[in-house]
Amino acid sequence: MSAVWKYFQVDDKNVSIAKCELCKLGISRGGKEKAAFNTTNLIRHLKNKHPTQYNEFTQATQPRTSQPTLQDLFKKREKMPGDSAKAQTITAKVAQMIAMSDLPFAFVENPGFLMLMEHIEPRFEMPSRHYFTEKALPALHKKIFDKEGLLSQRSVTEILANARKIVGHFKHSPLAYSRLEDIQMDLHMDIKRLQQDVQTRWNSSLYMLQSLLEQNGLLVCLQLSALYTSSTDSLPMGANE
Numbered sequence: 001m002s003a004v005w006k007y008f009q010v011d012d013k014n015v016s017i018a019k020c021e022l023c024k025l026g027i028s029r030g031g032k033e034k035a036a037f038n039t040t041n042l043i044r045h046l047k048n049k050h051p052t053q054y055n056e057f058t059q060a061t062q063p064r065t066s067q068p069t070l071q072d073l074f075k076k077r078e079k080m081p082g083d084s085a086k087a088q089t090i091t092a093k094v095a096q097m098i099a100m101s102d103l104p105f106a107f108v109e110n111p112g113f114l115m116l117m118e119h120i121e122p123r124f125e126m127p128s129r130h131y132f133t134e135k136a137l138p139a140l141h142k143k144i145f146d147k148e149g150l151l152s153q154r155s156v157t158e159i160l161a162n163a164r165k166i167v168g169h170f171k172h173s174p175l176a177y178s179r180l181e182d183i184q185m186d187l188h189m190d191i192k193r194l195q196q197d198v199q200t201r202w203n204s205s206l207y208m209l210q211s212l213l214e215q216n217g218l219l220v221c222l223q224l225s226a227l228y229t230s231s232t233d234s235l236p237m238g239a240n241e
């Protein structure tokens with residue numbers, strides 16, 4: 001109901017007439033039928049005859065009709081800050097999805113995926129692929145390693161770099177590999193090679209670390225034996241800390 005009715009009342013004898021409470025004048029509501037009723041004449045009467053009340057009326061209606069709706073609109077279109085709790089949670093979930101499904105990081109630029117995200121949460125702005133490889137992935141790694149107690153002081157990137165060094169060493173040294181195989185055979189273990197990770201694939205880093213952990217004791221043996229034989233074929237520094 002219009003706020004203008006604060007100053008008018010429907011005529012007892014004729015519903016198509018509104019009586020002004022201030023000057024008792026009868027004003028047409030715009031027609032004879034109910035469907036034609038409107039408040040245009042009433043507002044015009046108020047404006048022309050009772051300016052004080054008209055000002056009161058416009059002030060009472062303005063904030064309710066125009067301002068909040070505009071603000072609401074802006075709020076909806078505004079993107080949420082990337083460091084907000086909500087944005088961080090969504091980003092972490094996307095990183096988790098990439099990890100669980102072993103998707104390439106380019107997936108965060110996939111038009112279909114972006115369309116779906118835009119529909120579900122228009123205020124969320126998808127971080128760049130770069131952000132996922134540089135920030136979200138290491139953060140997720142850290143969380144997992146922390147949980148499993150594998151990580152105490154050193155950063156995940158440092159561990160991965162070291163792991164890559166070790167695997168790289170074996171990849172480039174057939175001699176080192178044959179020694180590893182010798183020990184595996186001596187211990188009646190399965191002959192396994194070390195896995196090298198692909199940096200764009202999340203799970204491959206885990207497989208690499210897993211393959212190293214499986215061989216951890218053997219790698220220590222290898223390094224010790226290297227100390228007694230050729231010093232040139234020892235593992236890279238820091239490999240078996």
Ligand SMILES: [Zn+2]
Pocket residue numbers: 020021022023024025045049050
């Ligand atoms: Zn009046």
